[in-house]
Amino acid sequence: MSELQFRQAEAVGDFQLVVLTIVSLLLVAVYLYLKLVHTNKHKLNDGVKVLSKTRLSQHSVVYELCTEHRKYVVLESKFGVIELNGESLSHNGEHSE
Structure with missing residues (x-):
């Protein structure tokens, strides 16, 4: 049997980090927007x-x-x-x- 050869995994590229950061920021923005909309639905009217x-x-x-x-x-x-x-x-x- 031949020897097993292990390849070293390549480091994550800059492009992949940028995409991951953008996706994470979008998810946080959507979460905060939904939280804001939910909070505004439960506020009292101005006349109350x-x-x-x-x-x-x-x-x-x-x-x-x-x-x-x-x-x-x-x-x-x-x-x-x-x-x-x-x-x-x-x-x-x-x-x-």
Whole structure:
């Protein structure tokens, strides 16, 4: 039998490193873009103000939100979001009866 000959593997060329770097940067850019889009979907509208935020437990929070015409108390938990009550507000900002 003849002897086995081992060839030394060639070093990775500069072109391959550039391509690998570009692909990696594109993947990171896509990840950050998708994360940004997901975050923007869950932001409140400009007309909604958070008056208070109270953490009840590890997985539940009560928010007191106010729009131009209504005031809401909302419970957010791992099971979803539930409106606890909604009070109508008059146009001058006081509670209507």
